[in-house]
Every structure is written in structure tokens, then in C-alpha cells.
Amino acid sequence: MPPTPTAADLFVARYRQMAGYNGWANRRLYGAAAGLAEDQYRAERGAFFGSVHGTLNHLLVTDRIWMRRLTGAGEAPSRLDTILFETLAALTPAREAEDTRLLAFIMGLGEADLVAPLAYANTAGQLFEQPLATVLDHLFNHQTHHRGQVHCLISGFLGKGAAPSLDLIQYQRETGLAAAA
Incomplete structure (x- = not known):
């Protein structure tokens, strides 16, 4: 029988789970965004950062800003509405790299950190x-x-069925984390 996890173990595991979930959800969302026509991807729809394109760039911008604050390394754009990449094809590998970077950072943390x-x-x-x-x-x-x-x-453009579940519980079920808890 495995040892019962301590509160400290669960505290650290929570952030590791969130970092894993973050990458999983981003991959699912980017996969759905790839189904948009170019005009849909760039359409100004009144979201805070305007479009799918603007919002996905914003998320990468803010992660880079936070990772710079957390690690002291990497580029940190000065504006929250910076467009880092002009196409989804160019944005996708950068997003994946940032998710990998964030997960690696989190995996190195302990309770004291x-x-x-x-x-x-x-x-x-x-x-x-x-x-x-x-x-x-x-x-x-x-x-x-x-x-x-x-x-x-994405749901507005392609219908509800085209937008994947991003529920944390879905991630937990798919990865076995729901049963492990």
C-alpha cells in the first residue's frame, strides 16, 4: 500500500496538475482554432483582445511576462496586446514551448518555493x-x-460541437488524476 500523501505533497501536486492541465487545455483549444477559416480566426468579435488571434497572442504574452518574473529568463513583451506571431501556425509551436517551459518550472518547485x-x-x-x-x-x-x-x-463560428471540453475534471479523468485523488 503506497504511503498516504502529506498536505505538503498535495499542495505541490496541485500546481503540477494545473501546469499539466494548462498544456492539455491549450492543445485542445489550438486544435479547435485550427478548424477556423482565416477570416474567422482574425474576426473582431468584441472579446477583450478582439479576436481568437488577439486573445491567443495575449495569453502567450502574459505567460512570457510571468515566466520572466518567475525565472528571470526569457523575453517579456511590454504590452499586453502585443501580437507575437501573425499566424496560428507560427503561434502554435511557441505556445507548446511556453507550456513545456511552465511545466518544467513547476516540476522543480517544492512546498517551500x-x-x-x-x-x-x-x-x-x-x-x-x-x-x-x-x-x-x-x-x-x-x-x-x-x-x-x-x-x-470558436463555438460561435463553428457550433458547440467544434469547441472541445476544457473542463478540469475531463483532464483529471483522461489522465487518471481523478481516481488518484
Whole structure:
């Protein structure tokens, strides 16, 4: 019988699960976005970053900003609406690389890292300090928020059946994490 996980083990496992989920959800969403016609992909639809194209670029921008704050490495665009890549074909491998980078970072963390304070400046130059775990909560929640917008846009163009489930419980079931908990 395996040992019962401690609260610290579960705390660390939570962020590893979220990093895995993040990449899984992004792959599913990008797969659905690949079914859009070019005019649909770029159509201004009133989302906060306008289009599927603008929103997917925004998510990569913010992840790069946060990873720069977390690791001190990598490029960090200065504007949240920066368009890093002009096509979905170019954006996709960059997204996959960033998801891999984020997962590797998370896999290297322990409980002490998660409760340690992180000092950083936002894009306006305001200074903040808060526990790393709360920053990661924001990072993953932010991804979910904007993925939901893209999901809605795809559903509007292609119908509900074309937009995949992005539910965390679906990821847990597919990966066996639901039974493991």
C-alpha cells in the first residue's frame, strides 16, 4: 500500500496538475482554432483582445511576462496586446514551448518555493510581493478566463460541437488524476 500523501505533497501536486492541465487545455483549444477559416480566426468579435488571434497572442504574452518574473529568463513583451506571431501556425509551436517551459518550472518547485514571497513589478512598474502559490493561482486562472473567451468565439463560428471540453475534471479523468485523488 503506497504511503498516504502529506498536505505538503498535495499542495505541490496541485500546481503540477494545473501546469499539466494548462498544456492539455491549450492543445485542445489550438486544435479547435485550427478548424477556423482565416477570416474567422482574425474576426473582431468584441472579446477583450478582439479576436481568437488577439486573445491567443495575449495569453502567450502574459505567460512570457510571468515566466520572466518567475525565472528571470526569457523575453517579456511590454504590452499586453502585443501580437507575437501573425499566424496560428507560427503561434502554435511557441505556445507548446511556453507550456513545456511552465511545466518544467513547476516540476522543480517544492512546498517551500510555493509559500516563498515573489517580488515583481507589473507592466505599469508597480511593485508587488506575494507568495508564489498565489501568483500561480492567478496565472492559471487567467489562462482559463481567456481560453473561455476563445472557446466561446470558436463555438460561435463553428457550433458547440467544434469547441472541445476544457473542463478540469475531463483532464483529471483522461489522465487518471481523478481516481488518484
